[in-house]
Every structure is written in structure tokens, then in C-alpha cells.
Amino acid sequence: MNRINPKYIPLAATALVMIALYVLGCVLYPNFTSPRVIVNLFGDNAFLGIAAVGATFVILSGGIDLSVGAVIAFIGIFIASMIASGMQPLVAIVLALVVGTVFGAVQGSLIRVFDLPPFLVTLGGMFFMRGMAFVVRQESLAIKHSFYQQTIRQLVIPLAPRVNIPFTAMCLIAVVVVATYVCVYTRFGRNVYAIGSSENSALLMGVPVGGTKIGIYALAGFFSALAGCVSTFYMQSGNPASFVGLELDAIAAVVVGGTLLTGGVGFVPGTLMGVLILGLIQTLITFQGNLNTWWTRIAIGVLLLLFIVLQKAIAGRGRA
């Protein structure tokens, strides 16, 4: 009974890698110990983190969402041009969240009602949103509104002298807390796990597979839209050409965070750790100075490989 449940092993490995990377940074570079590094880690990766939380739900259910990056870009330019045309920022943000959720629900309905592969439907969604972003506006647009230029920038929690927790970081933490609650303590969350473990069994047990599936993609659309909003807080602009390939980073973060890509096993806090690991790699390479950015991609690839092989080993042991 004292043996650790194997489903926690990837999570423990993720935590270990995260701590090891942080300690490595602290040992190599004296400035790494500054609390600002941690604060920036959360603030700079907030939109990736929120998108990855949405992707966690989709992957837990055994699906995949490729439309994330394009949705974030679309929402960004959508909010920017709405504000530029005189709309109140909060109204624009709410409208953007509704658009994102509806878009996700449409994807989910196509997947559910017509039994289409999620891979292809969200691929179509990606093309569609990327194109629509350019329909809204062909080039990037700065947001010039007092809400963005002052209110958001002043919404910070002072942590130490001259170190503030930015609003984007607060958004990320709030999203992780809420998503963890939804995932673990609600009926919807348990349904997601059930569908991911075995859709047929879930169906036979009486889980409302159809509604839950549409809900999962609607939720992912909502989180992508929220990530788009947070990206406008962070960048103070919208750009239709931005965030190409962000969905891959999100999926990588989810996998590194210990979620099985086959579905059914995984945790939202693990995804947060996955995002932080990607961020730490980025920060380490920035601190190193003479390493080039492509090492980031290679390092993420190697980490992905390690975690996937680890998952495979655990899954193999569970079956035996």
C-alpha cells in the first residue's frame, strides 16, 4: 500500500526536472537567484501556460487541438482592432472570449456529431483562424487605451523592492487553480478522465460523452481566447502573424508535464510545471548568452523524448 501510485511518477519526474533546472541556473549564474527571474518566468509564459491548460483538457480526453496558436493571434488582433474602433476594452475582451468559446464549440460539434478526427478538424480550425486574423487586419496594431497603458500595468502585487507580480502572472495562476478544481472536483472533470481512458466504457457507464466532448473543445477555445487576451496585456498590441507553432509548445508542455497523450492520465499543475520547464530552458539559454536559440528547440525535443520514453516504460509496467 505504501508504493507510490505509478500515475504520479511522471509528475514527480517533472517536478524534479524543474527544480534541477532552477538549481542549475542558480549555481551557474549568481543573478539567477533573484526573485525577478521567477516572476518573469510566470509573466512571460502566461499566455503559453493558459493555452497549455486548455490543451491539457483536450489531451486528457484523448483528443488534440492544433488551432491554439492561430486562435491566440486572431483574438489578439480582434481585440486590438475593436479597441481601435472605439469599443470599451472590457467589452472587447468579453466579446473575444465568447468568440473563442463558440469557435471551440463548433470544432467540438464537428468532431462529435460527424465523428471526424480531432486532428483534421482542428487543423482546419487553425487554417481558418489564421486566415481570419489577416482578414481582420493585415499588419500588427498597437493598443492605445488608458485601460491597457495604465490600468493593467498598475494591477501588480509588490513582492519585493522593485519586483512586482504582473497581472499576466496572476491570470496564469488563477487559471491553473480554477482548472485544477474543475479537473479534479467536478463531474465534468471526471467525465473528461473517463472519456480519455476509454470512450466506449465511458459511453456504456452512462457518461454524457457527446456533451462533454463538445464542452471540452469549447473550454479549450475559451482558454485559447483567454490566452489571446493575456497576450494583448503582455504585448500591448495584436499581430495576425504571431504565435505560429505555439500549439506545439503547448502540447510539449502538456507532455513534459506528465499527461499521457493517449488520454486519461495527467494533472493541470503538471502542465504548469511543464510550461515553467520550457521557460526555464529559455531563460538558461538567455543567461548563457553565447548559445543560440535553436538549442532551445533541441533541448525541448530531448526532454520530450525522455518523458515519452518514461511514460512508455511506466505504461508497460502497469500492463505487466
Place this chain on the structure above:
Amino acid sequence: MFNITHISFWIVFAALLFFTRKQRILWPLLALALLLLFNDIFTPGFFNLELREGHLYGTLIDILKHGGIVMLVSLGMTLVIATGGVDLSVGAVMAVAGAVLAQAAINHQSPFVAMIFALLVSLVLGAWNGLLVAGIGIQPIVATLILMVAGRGVAQLITEGQILNFTDATLVYIANGYLLGMPFTCTLVLVLLAVTYALTRGTALGLFIESVGDNDIASRYAGVNSRFVKFIAYVFAGFCAGLAGLVAASNIKSADANHAGLYAELDAILAVVIGGTALTGGRFYLLGSIVGALLIQTLTTTMYARNVSADIAPVPKALVVIAVCLLQSDKARRYFTRLFPRRNPPAAMTETLTAAAPKVEAGS
């Protein structure tokens, strides 16, 4: 509008449609015909062909030339998808192959040695994917995701973050040269198609691939070395991607690690699915994939010809993706047949579809 080449083109196409009327390839061909007809009526000069210095020029030739890259990639992708897998890393492999080619050419290797280097590297990358999928048994999307993420980093490592330019006449010829009046890319595609066709349909390999894709365990019990079959499919996909990488690099006379083969995996998968190969594996249609790639390229070229901004071009593509999905979906088909009842449903098609994607209909 009514010149000889024009009329003969449509007569040949109509004959093609007539002879394939009972085959799966009819649908992508029909879609292609509709798109071409639309251009014929609304886009002036779309069908103009010119013979300059013994080389053919024109929009149609451009479609063949620029569609070559997707066609090459989609041939390998067809076999991988037929085994029930998918290869997301082909774009990254293209970038690596281009980078190796350019780096070798700059270091004064002979063009043929450079090409062999590039193709060998892409074979190794394909074997890596095959090892992860067939050897360790990792889910294909995940296994190839690793190389998709890391591959571009490796390509940048090879090019040292630069865009490497080369001027070697042989290497430039691959994408820009002409053979017998047609772009050399067409020859390349035709040769690869013929070889693939001969290998899969002339030998039992194609049957093995289909059986593995249909039911891995059953084919293993029947004595098929399913691991080896899968491995070969990924190695072949790597080779095709490498070849496409050579063409892409040759096309712009340089290796661009960031943009070479961007979205190639998505286009290739789309071409394969348009061609009638189901993502669930099983039956595959090499010619269908070629027609699918042609359809995608014609769509892209149509947008350019109609002055649609390249940035907005993904929107119609998205609609095509969804339309193709719906056409392939058993459930959607049932909805539509209920809407438009008819006496003789295309029996052959529904049969293959149900065979490829058995579904438990509990709950209903």
C-alpha cells in the same frame, strides 16, 4: 478561349472522369475539375500555355511545378498513414535535408555527393521515427512530434542560423530545370510514383501495409512482420521528405532552416486524406494523394491568380479540410443520404469506409 489545347484538355479530363467513375479517385478528380472549370470561366489566361525555347510555360505548368513538393511528401505520407500512423516531422526533415545539401555544396562537395549526404541524413531521420514507433511502440503522433520540434533546431544548427545560398548549376536544376519541355520536378514525381507503385502493388508489400493498418494484431498472427513494415514506411517517408527538401532548397537556391517545409506535414496529410486514404489506416491510394496535392496547389494558385492575399488564403483551405472530412465521414454521409434519398448508393465506397473505420454503435 476555344483553342485546340483547351478543348482537348477538357476532352481528356472528361474521359478520365468517365473511366474512373466507379473508383474512389473520382471524388478528388471531380473537385479538381470543378476548380479548373471555375478558373476557366472566371480567371483569364489560366489555361494559356506558351512554348519558349522548347520549355512549356503557363499557370497549369506552374501548378505541376510548385505542387511537386507536396506530391513528393504525400507519397511517403500515404504509406505511413496506411499503416495507421502519421508523420508530423516531414517539414522538419525537409529543412534538415536542405540544410545538409547547402552546407555540403558550400564546402565544395560535388553536387551528387551533397545530394547523397542529404538523402542519407533524411533516411536516418526516417529510421529514427521508425525506431520510436515500431521499435519502442510509441504513439506515432507523439513519436514524430519529437523530431518535428527538435528537427528545425538541428537544421539551424547545420546552417549555423544563416540562410545558406548556393549557385551550383546541378542543384539549381532540380527545381528550376526542364526535361523534355516539362519541369524536372514532374519527372522526379513520376519516377518516385512509379517506383512506389511498383514496390507496393507489384510486390506483397502494399498488401502487408494495408493489413497492418487495418489490424495490427491480426496481421501479426497471420505472420506479417508488422514492426518491420511500419519501420519501412517511416524510413520511406523520411526519404520522400528529404527529396522534397532538395526540391524546396533548389527552388530558392538556398537553405532556410526556419521556413523550408513549414506546414508541409499538414499539406501532405491533407493531400493524402483528400486522395481517399483514411486516417485510421488500411487501404491507401497513391494516385489519389497525387490528385489531392494537385487540388491543394490549384486552390493556392487560384487564390494568387484572383489576387487573394497570401495571408487570407488559409480560410478557403480550412473550408476544404472540413468539406473533405465530412465527405469521408460515415456519419455525415448518412445524414446527407437521409436528406437526399436515392436508390443506388455508391456501394463500393461505403463498404471501404465502414471497413476502414469500424465503430461501436452503443447508446444509439
